[in-house]
Amino acid sequence: MSRSDLPALTIADLQSLLRRKEVSPREVLESLRARIEQVEPKIEAYLSIDFEAALKEADKVDVNLPLGGVPIAIKDIINVAGQPCTCGSKILAGYRSPYDATVINNLRAAGAIPFGKTNMDEFAMGSSTENSSIKVTKNPWDLSRVPGGSSGGSAAAVAANAAFGALGTDTGGSIRQPASLSGLVGLKPSYGRVSRFGVIAFASSLDQVGPLTKTTRDAAMIMSAIAGQDRHDSTSLPEPVPDYTKNLGRDLKGIKLGVPKEYRVEGIHPQISAAVNAAVKQLESLGAEMVHLSLPHTDYGIAVYYFIATAEASANLARFDGVRYGYRAKDPKDLLDHYGRTREEGFGEEVKRRIILGTYVLSSGYYDAYYVRAQKVRELIRQDFVKAFEKCDAIISPTSPEPAFKLGERTANPLAMYLADIFTNTANLAGICGISVPCGFAKENGSQLPIGLQILGKSLNEARILQIAHAYEQSTDWHRARSPIAKL
């Protein structure tokens, strides 16, 4: 195999080459650097890259570690010591992380090499990555379309073979939706499974870090490295972390898969409905049994999500006040002018919009009517899933109601953009885990646009949804398809 072919490998295949000493970690990084130089001008997935620091790590890494010598791209919301961390925002221009997030410590302990930071919707608020204040990332399957979001830089990098795998964060679908739109596997862990320490907070009761990869096996390998309790995050769960690759390859006999009637909503792209129906048949042919069930409060998910997520964001983003870090407005005449202009000039439009909505739902006179009511309906959504998982092992749906849309098509209508999350954000509200796996293509104007199948599992059941996703993946060829940019 030629060195220039290395970036097309999965993490699992790369690792066998590294362990057999057929390539060195330095050669891997050099081949990735050349690849990124070739495709980055087209996709604009990265915000910063530090190959010099990565090469130093590569020269001393133990390739026998679980991810020994594997470069991993990191969404620019996760702190990597000494590197910039902008969250796609002007308010963090010039910021350098003074420490590593726990997920980065965990990746390093497993031998992985974080080498670059990927583009994202500002503070992870968006479904297209167009809300980045720095650059516009393109979908490697069709450069006129969005890669999804908010982890769109991570998705585009992996889909263009410009990263072997990446970390993203998922607050309402921000790993699964870009994975779906970019033809990848994306896993949102159960709430509390992965530490949030060192991850810049958007909505603290919803945020989780997870992998975007070419295959389910790669996702399982990264999950095994990053999951676990952390003394720095009191919401991280104490349950032991299994080897998530262990269940891969088991068949689906006796597995019950729930198909909620509420997910058959109008407005789903017809080619997506067809692809998901075909996937259901495929899963049945592999031995799974379909169970029809109901999640009665599904229709309230978007409204609940946008009250809770914006309320938490308005509190979390209060820290960006121009005092301890980040942008500060010039020559403020008093403290109110300092805050008002720092945040006016530092935040982009969607972030301002969400902080204002969140401030409103928490404000005196409206708190009970909006925020507390949303929390109560959230509890009903959670109970819907608890009841559903008494009847099935996992729940099947499309990940996104539509394939990748055109750049600029949605930016004027925030509500339409919010509706992109209808199948994903209830999992965050309920704290359960979910994965998106490629299940076909929509054909539009000569482009092949990836479709994702979402598999939801109960809290801490990552191994089960990985097993189901893997069995499906291995029985189809969708995961072998590569974007036109990946083939360059």
Add this chain to the structure above:
Amino acid sequence: MAKAADFDAAYVSKLARINLTDEETARFQKQLTDVLKYAEKLREVDVSHVEAAAHGVPMFNVFREDKPCDWLSADEALSNAPHKANQLFVVTKVVE
């Protein structure tokens, strides 16, 4: 329940300490009123017997040993300060 029509973008932006242009205020007023109208469907739900959920995974009283550990030095903590002097953050004048 409060009504979407009560929302006043200009007032709330002051609470949020974000200055807005007149044009932004008008745009947010309309867009967020639309979002609030959409969310009025939450009124249909009977929540009289439901406890509010702060988290998807209920957790209470998480304790750990109170053990000191190394953390950022003063220089590291100040490394991103927009304005600093004498190992301190310099802030905008608060009292007249």
